[in-house]
Amino acid sequence: MLSKKLKIIFSVSILTVWLMIAISALYLPLPANVIHLDKILLIHDVKALLGYDDLGRVLWYRLVMGAGTSLQVAIGVIAVSLIIGTLIGSLSAYIGGMWDHLIVRIIDVFLAFPGILLAIALAGLMGPGIMNVIIALSIVSWVGYARLSRAQVMSLKHREHVQAAIALGCSHYRILRYHILPLIIAPLIIEASFGVASVVIAEAGLSFLGLGVQPPDASWGSMIKDGSQYLLMAPHMVLVPGCALMLVVLAVNLLGDSLRDYLDVKEK
8 A cells, every 4th residue: 555655646746747847838938949158068067957958058948848848749649639539439339330340440450550650650741840749649549549438338338327318218419428428437537647658758759750849949859869969978968858758657657557546446
């Protein structure tokens, strides 16, 4: 029990710091692009404890801007893919027939390609930019929510309470909204929590390849890419965004594990 509490405290603390930093990056005018030519690759000083990058910009400000970028992409991708995937999967399972068969075949086509490779291809076709990254990752991510919601609805639509609602003459919309969807929210929340970690890593990977956020805007992936050229002379350029990325992904995964244990009715 103690380990579970520590896990929750750690994950919530890290995610709270990430959210606060990311929100400050979206609303505060940070001098993230101010260049100090006399402090290029400096590891740290009094004004910048995390050091400077290859252009003499303060790494802390760049890190804060990258946190804002990752939060925007995570919220955008999770919201779009969750809504679209749940809608398609639920309707597919509830309607059944040829519609369900068609949706299953489309899902199989998407699953035939590795997700990150498909996202790279889509981002390459649409061009770099934060909006294109959100679109590309949403096209890849909706499949998981569609599969999960379809499986849940398939197991629920023949339950007694659903059959009773049909016998009472309830509309299909009312049955889906009040008798089925509330019962599949828990697994979708767990899936979305793990999806945040995947999206943050995918956004960093696309930015590392030059397909994500473009200069002078910052992303943790682009910061790691810039620092990889100076890894021996200035390892802090890679360690700072790399550790931030690792902590956020670890905290999200730990929180997802805790949510899964908490919402597991069988274990209770």
